[in-house]
Amino acid sequence: MESSKTRRRSLIGTFAERAIRLIESRIGEKRVSSAEPPSSDTERYRHLRITRITNETPNAKSFYVEELDRSELSFRAGQYLTVEVYLDGRVHRRAYSLMSPALPGAARAFTVERVPGGKVSNHLLDFYEEGMLIRARGPSGDFTVERAEERLGNAAVEEIRFFAYGNGVTPIVSLVETLLETSTHLLSLYHHVPHGEPRLFGNRIEALLKAHPDRFRDQRIESADADSIHHLIDTLWSLESSAKPLVYICGPRSFRERVSLALEEVGVRRSRVFEERFDSPPTLNLVELPEEPQRITIRFGETVRHVEVPRGKxxxxxxxxxxxxxxxxxxxxxxxxxxxxxxSGEAWSRSDxxxxxxxxxxxxxxxxxSHPLSKMEIEIP
Ligand code: FES
Incomplete structure (x- = not known):
């Protein structure tokens, strides 16, 4: 049985840890705000209050957020927030998909999954608590049905097929739940869950299936190798009705490429396919970056900023x-x-x-x- 001394110690420990985290959160805000951009760009940043944190799997949590005036965050299903975290003496920025449906009254949340060796996601998971403020930009992103409508105009859409790998299901579950309420489309989810990992949003997907058995289909992709993906897509498209489905793909590059290639082979047009990435593109030719920080001049309109860019930043x-x-x-x-x-000057870009x-x-x-290889001048168009 736990002694009162032990209990007191653990309570003190808990209190101290909470205090440190709150201070850390506030230090982050303060330092971030000291570097706030001077122009109207600042308006696109916002502080959001974390109202609730839920465990989705042993490795993933959803952070429910609201505006400081308690109003609902406005977003389109499929979009993401760019979150800022102050850590190790600098601001880090990461994009996280919103998982909630974009429906009035539905609490807004983004989901973070633990990344082996990952700094920002793991820091959010380990140190952020309900009541803390988080600085974020967005919502942003074109992995939305509105983007499809813009691209396709009035072309009839009866069915949407979603292909997801692992936590790539996050923006998709937001799209599915939103569309089940706001459209009449048939929706099909094809989801690969890596071996040994729990299925993110498994219970929620089950509930949607029960609530909408005529409009929502869910099929697990047992193997995500190229042959299995080709076989699945061949089969699905050979059963296709006259209306051409829209396709949404979210997952790592190899998965997206396999699905895209298989779709191309069954004649699906690129304009009907939408992709969301969680990973950086492949790195172009590697170069040796200079040891010394490089000075860059940034021009935007009449204003000029000079900054030092240390190696690696x-x-x-x-x-x-x-x-x-x-x-x-x-x-x-x-x-x-x-x-x-x-x-002027020269930069090396990991990707274009x-x-x-x-x-x-x-x-x-x-x-x-991009990283500077020399002194540079750049302009924000
Ligand atoms: S922030 Fe999206 S391409 Fe750089």
Whole structure:
């Protein structure tokens, strides 16, 4: 039996830990705010209050958030928040998908899964508590039905097929639950859960199946190897009715590539396929980065900022920490929102992401994927 002394110690320990975490959270906010961009870009940041934290699996939690005035966060199903965490003396930014349905009155939450060796996700999971404030940007992202409507105009959509790998089901469960309430589409989920891992949102998916047996189908993908994916897609599309389904894919690059290739082979048009990435694109030719910090000048309109970029830090992180209002969303070279124009100097980019050849020829680089190789001047277009 636990002695009163032990209990007192553990209570003191708990209290001290909570105090440290609260202070840490506030230090984070304070230091972040000292680096807040000076322009209207600041308006796109917000502080959100964590109202509840739920365990989704032993390795994943959902953080329920609300605006400081207690109003509902406005977002589209399938979007994500870019969350800032102050850790090890600097601000880190990571994108997390919102898992809740985009329905009035539904509590808003984003989901974080533990990453082996991952700093930011693990810090959020281990140290953030209900009542703390979190600084976030967004919601952002085009993995939405609204984007499909923009792209396809009035083309009839009767069915949507979702392909998810592991925690790639997070934005998809938000889309499915929202669409079951707001549309008449038939929805099918094909989900691969890596061997030995619990299924994220398994209970919620079961409940949706029970509530909508005529409109929602759920099938597990037992093996995500190329042959199995091809076989699944061949079978599904050979049974296809006259209406062409929309397809949403979320998961690691190898999974997305396999699904995309199989879809291409059965004749699905690219315009009907939407992908969401959780990982960075493959790294282009590696180069040796300079040991010394490089000085970059960032111009936006009439304003100029000078920042030092230490080895290993991206132009985006250094610029934001130095107060330059560099646009950004995904932080993984996917969305293209952080594109800047190089006016002088040289950078190495891990990836050019969605930049076209023409944009690259005009000196555009992705700030979230780029490191300076020399003194540089860049412009925010
Ligand atoms: S922030 Fe999305 S590509 Fe850089």
């Amino acid at each position: 991206t132009i985006l992180d250094a610029g934001l920490d130095g107060g330059a209002p560099l646009p950004h969303r995904c932080m993984i070279g996917d969305c293209g929102s952080c594109a800047v124009r190089v006016q 992401g969605p930049l076209s050849q023409r944009e690259r020829e005009r000196g555009m680089i992705l700030a979230c994927m």
